[in-house]
Amino acid sequence: MTFEQASKILMERQGFVKKDGLDRVCAALNNLGNPHEKIRTVHVTGTNGKGSVCALFDSVFRAAGYKTGLFISPHLLTLTERIKINGEEIAEQKFADLLEEVFKAGPDLNFFEILTCMAFLYFEREKTDIAVIEVGIGGRFDTTNVLPRPELSVISSVDYDHKKYLGDTLCEIAGQKAGIIKSGGVCLAPLLPEAARGPVLLAAQEKSARVHFLAPVFEISGYDWKRGRMRLKHKKTGDELELGLMGDVQVSNATLVYEGVSILNGAGFKISREDIVRGFARVDWPGRFQVLSRGECVYILDGAHNPEAVRAFAATFSRSPFKDRDAVFVVGLLNDKDHLSILTTLAPYAAKAIFTKPPSERAIDPCVLADEFSRLRPEAEVEVQEDIEAALSAGARTGTIVILGSFYLIGSVLSVLKPIFCEPVIGR
Numbered sequence: 001m002t003f004e005q006a007s008k009i010l011m012e013r014q015g016f017v018k019k020d021g022l023d024r025v026c027a028a029l030n031n032l033g034n035p036h037e038k039i040r041t042v043h044v045t046g047t048n049g050k051g052s053v054c055a056l057f058d059s060v061f062r063a064a065g066y067k068t069g070l071f072i073s074p075h076l077l078t079l080t081e082r083i084k085i086n087g088e089e090i091a092e093q094k095f096a097d098l099l100e101e102v103f104k105a106g107p108d109l110n111f112f113e114i115l116t117c118m119a120f121l122y123f124e125r126e127k128t129d130i131a132v133i134e135v136g137i138g139g140r141f142d143t144t145n146v147l148p149r150p151e152l153s154v155i156s157s158v159d160y161d162h163k164k165y166l167g168d169t170l171c172e173i174a175g176q177k178a179g180i181i182k183s184g185g186v187c188l189a190p191l192l193p194e195a196a197r198g199p200v201l202l203a204a205q206e207k208s209a210r211v212h213f214l215a216p217v218f219e220i221s222g223y224d225w226k227r228g229r230m231r232l233k234h235k236k237t238g239d240e241l242e243l244g245l246m247g248d249v250q251v252s253n254a255t256l257v258y259e260g261v262s263i264l265n266g267a268g269f270k271i272s273r274e275d276i277v278r279g280f281a282r283v284d285w286p287g288r289f290q291v292l293s294r295g296e297c298v299y300i301l302d303g304a305h306n307p308e309a310v311r312a313f314a315a316t317f318s319r320s321p322f323k324d325r326d327a328v329f330v331v332g333l334l335n336d337k338d339h340l341s342i343l344t345t346l347a348p349y350a351a352k353a354i355f356t357k358p359p360s361e362r363a364i365d366p367c368v369l370a371d372e373f374s375r376l377r378p379e380a381e382v383e384v385q386e387d388i389e390a391a392l393s394a395g396a397r398t399g400t401i402v403i404l405g406s407f408y409l410i411g412s413v414l415s416v417l418k419p420i421f422c423e424p425v426i427g428r
Contacts, residue, residue: 001099001100002096006100010099010111013110014110022146024113025109025117028109029146031106032105032117032121035121035123036146039120039124039128040129040131040151041151042054042133042151042152042260043145043150043153044057044133044153044156045138045154045180046158047160047177048156048159048308048312049156049252049253051072051134054133055283055285056254056257058132060276060279061271061279062086063275063276063282064270064279067085067127068087069123069128070087071115071116071123071134071144073112073134074411076287076407083115085123090122094122095118098118099114099118102114130269137166138179139155139176139178140176142179145180150185152185152260152264153188155177155178155180155188156252156256159307161307161308171199174195174196175202178200179203181203181207183208186212187200187211189213212259214259216235216252216255217234217235218234219233225322226291226293228289229244229245230243230247230250231243241277242281243281244280244284245289246289247288247316286410287303287410288303289301294420298401300317300322300400300401302410304342305333307345310345310404314349317402325400326352327349328354328394328401329350329352330409332357332388332405334358334362340372343372346373347376348377350380351380352382353373354384354385354391354395355383355384355385356386357388358405358408358409359408359412366386367384370383388416
């Protein structure tokens with residue numbers, strides 16, 4: 001089987017509906033020798049921030065000399081981004097070989113179930129010391145939740161998204177995310193909203209597990225806007241370290257990893273402060289307030305696709321020097337998002353907006369977004385460009401372009417920008 005054939009099989013299974021919980025993926029994994037039971041893992045869920053937390057854990061583990069596996073979603077440019085060892089994407093032929101093997105073990109698996117089984121099998125065979133696993137959606141019924149006992153379970157945030165699957169209230173959503181807590185395990189979370197804390201505490205009590213709600217241990221001491229990096233200062237010790245990520249919300253994500261390392265050291269890992277410093281500085285996570293500049297032209301890419309993520313973007317953007325420039329916003333969203341709330345948050349910042357269509361069957365009509373935005377900010381310059389390259393060309397006339405919304409959009413933009421920039425747009 002070739003990589004192209006494997007990709008085609010996966011794409012054809014995106015519409016498969018999960019009807020039996022985790023039963024069919026458990027059956028497939030059993031046919032494969034239950035690789036998920038033979039690997040040590042950190043399991044991460046959350047409405048937003050879970051990818052950044054995964055990237056930080058992976059970077060710190062690698063800095064400490066451990067062989068790491070990393071399973072994330074979505075991808076931006078290619079499917080192989082989803083499965084990595086020591087920061088290297090799985091080779092295309094290895095990807096195809098694993099898919100063929102998993103497909104034989106579970107011919108009725110859907111897109112994400114196949115990928116999850118592939119990742120577990122790959123990490124087990126490559127004998128990773130630790131694998132960092134990001135959930136797809138939610139937690140309790142997510143395919144990755146077949147993991148029997150992670151070294152650490154992490155909830156990065158709880159807010160409104162995927163209501164169709166997770167519920168309409170923070171209490172319901174938190175209950176789904178708390179489903180990753182395992183018997184006798186340890187869970188870390190930030191200071192969640194009151195409505196979300198109860199379900200997490202209840203899940204921990206039912207599983208005789210420990211849960212730690214963490215206030216930020218860092219504060220931001222400086223920004224490098226051109227390079228898309230920050231400096232963090234530890235509130236108690238005063239120690240400073242560089243973080244290869246941008247955004248106020250990264251303070252919380254960095255805290256979860258920093259405190260998580262302390263717990264993992266108690267479980268037999270050996271990770272020093274120097275390892276944390278190196279890991280934080282080396283981390284790279286494209287599409288999250290990612291700044292790309294060439295001459296006078298600046299692109300800011302952020303996969304902020306739900307209200308909480310857009311609020312986080314706005315908080316960072318309002319601190320930046322870019323807010324005083326004549327920036328144009330290029331926005332594209334999917335139809336299952338609370339686009340009115342998103343547009344309301346963006347309206348004060350976007351005097352010029354171009355609405356476009358992400359490459360997805362679930363993309364919302366950009367004309368609908370343009371009409372709603374015009375009602376929210378009547379004096380704004382608004383246009384529609386369904387072609388992403390045309391949208392970027394129109395935006396480039398201002399010199400500062402903010403691309404925001406669906407990760408499908410961010411991936412498409414990165415593919416357009418890749419030949420333009422001398423430095424890589426993924427893996428800076």
